[in-house]
Amino acid sequence: MKTVFIAEDEAPARERLIATLARVAPEVQLLGHSDTVRGTLDWLTAHAGAAAPELLLLDIQLADGLSLELFRERQLAIPVIFTTAYDRFALQAFQALAVDYLLKPVSDAALAQALSKARLFRAEPRDARLDRLEQLLQALGGGPAAQEQQQRIVGRKGGQFHALEIASIACFVSLDKLSFAVDRAGQRFLVEPTLGELEQRLDPRRFFRANRQLLVAADAVRRFAAAGKGRLRLELTPALDGELLISQERAGAFRAWLER
The missing domain is CATH 3.40.50.2300 (Response regulator)
Incomplete structure (x- = not known):
C-alpha cells in the first residue's frame, strides 16, 4: 500500500x-x-x-x-x-x-x-x-434499500408525552446534559436521545450539527453572519436565547449543507 x-x-x-x-x-x-x-x-x-x-x-x-x-x-x-x-x-x-x-x-x-x-x-x-x-x-442509508428516515419522536412537556413529527421540529438543543426538541412555535419538549444519537437517526440533508449544543433544521435557519475568527453567527426561526455560533472548522460544511 x-x-x-x-x-x-x-x-x-x-x-x-x-x-x-x-x-x-x-x-x-x-x-x-x-x-x-x-x-x-x-x-x-x-x-x-x-x-x-x-x-x-x-x-x-x-x-x-x-x-x-x-x-x-x-x-x-x-x-x-x-x-x-x-x-x-x-x-x-x-x-x-x-x-x-x-x-x-x-x-x-x-x-x-x-x-x-x-x-x-x-x-x-x-x-x-x-x-x-x-x-x-x-x-448506512445511501442506496435503494436504505432504511426509512425517522419520522416521529416522543417528547415530554410537563407530565404529558407528545408524538412529535420530525417535520415540525426546528432544532434540537442540549441544555444541562438534557436534550430538547424545539418546534415551530418555540415550544420545548424533553426527548430521550442525545444530540449525537439524533444526528445519526435524522436525515443529514435536513439537519446539521452546528455545535455541541445545537442540531438545526435547514428551514429553521433565518440567516447567518460572520462572527470573527472564521466563525458564523446563526439566527433561527423560532429564535433561541443566547448566541448561536458555528466554529471556523464547521463553517464551510455548514455553507455547503445549506446549498444542497
Missing part, C-alpha cells in the same frame, strides 16, 4: 489523520485530499488508472453529503478505510460487512491495524469489493 487519498471535511481532523498516517506508515504517500464528495469524485476521475491511489481514507459525512455516494455507480473499487464519529449503528454495519472503520480521533494503533486489513481487502476480486461496498451503502 504505497499511495492514499483522504476525504475529510474538518480541517483539524484531517491534519491529525495525516500526521498519524505519517507516523505509522511513513512509506505511504498522500496524493491529495478533499472536503466534499464532489471534490473527491472530480479528483479520482482526473487520476484514474495508474494514477489512482491504492487506498482511500474517507469520512462518512462530508461537507456536501455521504462519501458512500462515491460507490453508487459501482465504478470505484479502491479499498476504503472509513473514519466516522458515528457509534452503534455504523459500527454494527461495518462489522457485519467486514469493511474496516476507524472512530475519530484515530489512534496510531487503530490506523496501523486498518492498513494491514486494507492490504488483504485489496487482494479480493474487484466484483467482491463492489458488492460489499454496495451493501454498505444500502445499510
Whole structure:
C-alpha cells in the first residue's frame, strides 16, 4: 500500500489523520485530499488508472453529503478505510460487512491495524469489493434499500408525552446534559436521545450539527453572519436565547449543507 487519498471535511481532523498516517506508515504517500464528495469524485476521475491511489481514507459525512455516494455507480473499487464519529449503528454495519472503520480521533494503533486489513481487502476480486461496498451503502442509508428516515419522536412537556413529527421540529438543543426538541412555535419538549444519537437517526440533508449544543433544521435557519475568527453567527426561526455560533472548522460544511 504505497499511495492514499483522504476525504475529510474538518480541517483539524484531517491534519491529525495525516500526521498519524505519517507516523505509522511513513512509506505511504498522500496524493491529495478533499472536503466534499464532489471534490473527491472530480479528483479520482482526473487520476484514474495508474494514477489512482491504492487506498482511500474517507469520512462518512462530508461537507456536501455521504462519501458512500462515491460507490453508487459501482465504478470505484479502491479499498476504503472509513473514519466516522458515528457509534452503534455504523459500527454494527461495518462489522457485519467486514469493511474496516476507524472512530475519530484515530489512534496510531487503530490506523496501523486498518492498513494491514486494507492490504488483504485489496487482494479480493474487484466484483467482491463492489458488492460489499454496495451493501454498505444500502445499510448506512445511501442506496435503494436504505432504511426509512425517522419520522416521529416522543417528547415530554410537563407530565404529558407528545408524538412529535420530525417535520415540525426546528432544532434540537442540549441544555444541562438534557436534550430538547424545539418546534415551530418555540415550544420545548424533553426527548430521550442525545444530540449525537439524533444526528445519526435524522436525515443529514435536513439537519446539521452546528455545535455541541445545537442540531438545526435547514428551514429553521433565518440567516447567518460572520462572527470573527472564521466563525458564523446563526439566527433561527423560532429564535433561541443566547448566541448561536458555528466554529471556523464547521463553517464551510455548514455553507455547503445549506446549498444542497
